[in-house]
Amino acid sequence: DTGVSQNPRHKITKRGQNVTFRCDPISEHNRLYWYRQTLGQGPEFLTYFQNEAQLEKSRLLSDRFSAERPKGSFSTLEIQRTEQGDSAMYLCASSLGRARGNSPLHFGNGTRLTVT
Amino acid sequence: SQQGEEDPQALSIQEGENATMNCSYKTSINNLQWYRQNSGRGLVHLILIRSNEREKHSGRLRVTLDTSKKSSSLLITASRAADTASYFCATDAGAGGTSYGKLTFGQGTILTVHP
Numbered sequence: 001d002t003g004v005s006q007n008p009r010h011k012i013t014k015r016g017q018n019v020t021f022r023c024d025p026i027s028e029h030n031r032l033y034w035y036r037q038t039l040g041q042g043p044e045f046l047t048y049f050q051n052e053a054q055l056e057k058s059r060l061l062s063d064r065f066s067a068e069r070p071k072g073s074f075s076t077l078e079i080q081r082t083e084q085g086d087s088a089m090y091l092c093a094s095s096l097g098r099a100r101g102n103s104p105l106h107f108g109n110g111t112r113l114t115v116t
Numbered sequence: 117s118q119q120g121e122e123d124p125q126a127l128s129i130q131e132g133e134n135a136t137m138n139c140s141y142k143t144s145i146n147n148l149q150w151y152r153q154n155s156g157r158g159l160v161h162l163i164l165i166r167s168n169e170r171e172k173h174s175g176r177l178r179v180t181l182d183t184s185k186k187s188s189s190l191l192i193t194a195s196r197a198a199d200t201a202s203y204f205c206a207t208d209a210g211a212g213g214t215s216y217g218k219l220t221f222g223q224g225t226i227l228t229v230h231p
Contacts, residue, residue, distance in 0.1 A: 004158070023216045031217055042204050042221030043159070056218065091158055102147045102166060102208065105217055107158035 002026060004108035006092050012114045013082055015086065020078045021111045026092030034067055035091040036060065043091055049075060050097060082115045089113075093096050122205060122222040128140040130230050133139030137225040140185075146210040148181055149219065150190050153202045162190075162203075197231045 005024040013019050025032050030051050035043035046065070047057045051072035061067075064082075069075040079086055089112050093105040141148070147166045151159040163179045165172045167190070172179045176192040192199055203229045206219035 020192075033217060040223070042206070042223050043219075045218050046218070048216070048217070048218055055216075093159075093217075097216060102164055103217060104149060104161035104164055105159075105219065106161065107151075109156075109158040 004092055004094055004106050006108035006111050007091075009109065009110055010114075010116065011110045012077055015030045015115055016082060017082055018078065018080045019082060019113065020076055021113075023077070023092030023108060024106055025074070025092070026096075026106055027073075027092035029096050029106070030072070030105075031095045032069055032098040033095075034075070034077050035093065037089040037091055037110070040085075042094075046077075046090075047095045077112075082113075084115045087113055087115045122203075122225050124225060126226045126228070128228045129195060131195060131197055133195055133229075135199070135227055135229070137190045137203050137205075137227070138200065139190070141188075141189045141205075141220075141222075141224055142186065142205070144211050145183070145207045147208045148179075148188050149206045149208065150177075150179060150188075151204045151206060151221075153204065153224070155188045155201075185231070192227075195227075195229045197229050199229050200227060202226050206212065212214050 007022045017031040032049045034046040037043040046069050049069040064080045065077045067077045089110040093107045121140045149164045150162045153159045163174045172215045181188045202224045204224045206221045
């Protein structure tokens, strides 16, 4: 089953350090999304790519956050100068977007970040 | 921000009983989706209902949508212990009538099914 793959599954880092997460979407999916989920809450949208173009960024995505999707395949999410408030589950999802279609999202199992 | 409000926040039932979860939202939508999440895992898509649909079925799942009340419900019939999970509704408001998959999730309902 070649679903959405995220690495690492867990990351513990000290405040102030930089971290990078990777997401490999389902290969034929042209859309890729990053969401963040804190305990007891639903996921919150961070950003979205159509192929290699980053088309929308949430206000939640401060200047310390950057996401890339070179060549429209895998994506990375980097957090610089981590803060304790960044502790959360970071979820990646992909979908096969159509012009006006309604396509469900396929989620990976997430990267759980703990900032100490 | 969370658009969806889900009710109840937690639901505990016996195997074989039906489980009903409700979701309310605030803005116009292209579609509404329900997802399931097992503890510590990603979300799994269950069912999508378009804004012009009123009811949809998939196996033991039944979803209704009332756009006039901005609300939806998910019914799981003949529940099983394996249905124990968190269930989230998510709305796709789109832009200009086009859906591009940016979802706004509710806070979820934690369902526990006792064997």
